Amino acid sequence: MRWHRLLWFLQIPWDRATEAEVAALVGWLREARNPQRLRKRNSASPPPGSVNLKTGKPSLRE
Template identity: 70%
Template sequence: MQRRLLWFLDIDWARATEADASALVGWLRTAPNPQRRRRNPNSPQPGSVNPRTGKPYLKAGYAPSTINHCLTVISGFYAYHRHYNRGPLINPVPESRAQRRDLAHRAPRTAKSRSSGGPDCASGSPRPIRARFRTGCGTSSSPP
């Protein structure tokens, strides 16, 4: 968890729970981002639309991608300490089923074997170049 929030809640980082992670998300959703303060009084309001480009200006708070990045970093921090048997055994940032499904292809235990031909040898129609210039893919001819 961010040190500021844990300090404010008077919680040790090793005792943080999922409720504390929810409190962090709620705080980030409502807190103003100090880097987006407008210093010029004539500058456009946060979230308004630029009349020239049609794009919206950044809102005053934290973007959802920033909140997700924060949660990813915190989750990695707790996973690192769990790997070395320090801190809590349960990560306070819950892992979603959709995230596990999306990252399932990266699991080394469920790696699929590659085809015998490899990625360069298509099993369909031949490539549109002359056969005598084709290398690999089961042909023994070589260029002149």
């Protein structure tokens, strides 16, 4: 859907899209915030990037 919306915004038919339009979409996807990655932390959770004492593995960064 995003691909088609980008092409519509740029006023380019889908069958005439080039690598430049793909690069524009990929660049936007890399910079856009992803709300699914936001996590709610409770007060008992360890701070981001800390090490798990049982496994020795680092937790995910913020």
